[in-house]
Amino acid sequence: MNGITRAWRNWRHRRKFVKVGRNCRFTGDRLEIDGHVELGDGCRIRNNVVLRTKDSGRIVFGNRSGCSYFVVIEATELVQIGDRTGIAEFTVIRDTNHLVYGTDANWRLTPLIAQPVVIGNDCLIGSRCYIMPGVTIGDGAVVQAGSLVTRDIGPYEIWAGMPARFIAHRTKNVPAAEQERCDRLIQKYGIKQDRYEEAG
Numbered sequence: 778m779n780g781i782t783r784a785w786r787n788w789r790h791r792r793k794f795v796k797v798g799r800n801c802r803f804t805g806d807r808l809e810i811d812g813h814v815e816l817g818d819g820c821r822i823r824n825n826v827v828l829r830t831k832d833s834g835r836i837v838f839g840n841r842s843g844c845s846y847f848v849v850i851e852a853t854e855l856v857q858i859g860d861r862t863g864i865a866e867f868t869v870i871r872d873t874n875h876l877v878y879g880t881d882a883n884w885r886l887t888p889l890i891a892q893p894v895v896i897g898n899d900c901l902i903g904s905r906c907y908i909m910p911g912v913t914i915g916d917g918a919v920v921q922a923g924s925l926v927t928r929d930i931g932p933y934e935i936w937a938g939m940p941a942r943f944i945a946h947r948t949k950n951v952p953a954a955e956q957e958r959c960d961r962l963i964q965k966y967g968i969k970q971d972r973y974e975e976a977g
Contacts, residue, residue, distance in 0.1 A: 790822070798840065805846075812852075817842065817860070827851075834872070834891075839898065844868075853891040859898035859916065870894055870908040897932065917947065 790803040793810035798818035805824020812830030814837075816822075821843035827850070828836050834852035839860035846866040850856050853873040858864070873891040875884045892911030896902070900914055903922035914920070914930045921937030921944070930936050933947040945951070951959070 812836075814838075823848075823866075831873075845904075852894075853889065855893040855895075857893065858896045859900065861898055862896055862900040862902070864902045865904040865906075865922070867904055868902055868906045868908070870896075872910045874910050919947065 786806065787801070787803055790808050790810075791797045791801065793808065793814075794816055795813050796815040798816055798820065800818060801816050801820045801822070803822050805822075805826075807825050808822060809827045809829065811828070813833075813835045814828045814830065815835070816838045817840035819841040820838050823844060823846045825847045826844045827848070828844075829850070830836055830852045832853060834854055836850055836852050836856045836858075838858045839862070841860060842858050842862040842864075844850070844864045845868075848864050848866065848868050848870075850864075850870045851873065852871075856870055856872050864870070872894045873889050876887040876890050877884055880887060890910065894908055894910060894912050896908075896914045897916035897918065899917045901919045902908070902914075903920055903924065905922055906920050906924045906926065908914075908920075908926045912926050912929060914926070915932030915934065917933040918930045919935045920926060920930070920941065921935065923939070924937050924941040925939045926936065927940045930941075930943075933949075935944045935947060936942060937944050
């Protein structure tokens with residue numbers, strides 16, 4: 778793709794947002810933005826992403842976060858995503874759901890209940906996850922692919938499953954054999970320097 782095409786696409790998509798920070802990139806032609814959506818600096822949004830709000834709802838991305846292909850985020854109240862957080866393909870995040878308990882009424886007739894979803898800094902949300910209304914995910918947490926998140930996740934915790942449950946903490950109580958394996962991998966491959974922090 779040539780620079781003119783890339784610049785045109787970025788200009789066209791930027792106009793769909795309420796606020797767009799510096800150096801944001803849009804890597805696909807199809808991007809649906811409906812309502813109040815804000816991007817911080819350096820965000821990256823891939824193809825076929827849907828970001829939709831209703832009434833006074835807001836979707837707010839921090840700096841250098843992004844969505845992979847076919848992510849859907851919907852907010853009636855608030856979905857907030859921190860800095861440097863990645864949301865992998867086919868994940869769905871909603872802050873609203875129908876009330877289905879305590880009534881035999883058709884789900885279309887029951888009230889919509891909204892509770893904010895807050896995802897912290899430096900999180901990784903795997904492919905094909907579903908994050909339910911009212912969930913808070915702490916800084917540095919990892920949600921494994923294919924998980925249904927119905928409860929809050931603490932900082933640096935790893936959760937997986939349907940529904941998701943606590944698997945491990947990223948740094949606390951790591952078994953000795955696993956720590957040795959991780960140390961070998963880090964020694965072999967290293968941990969990359971953050972080029973943005975170096976530039977700053």
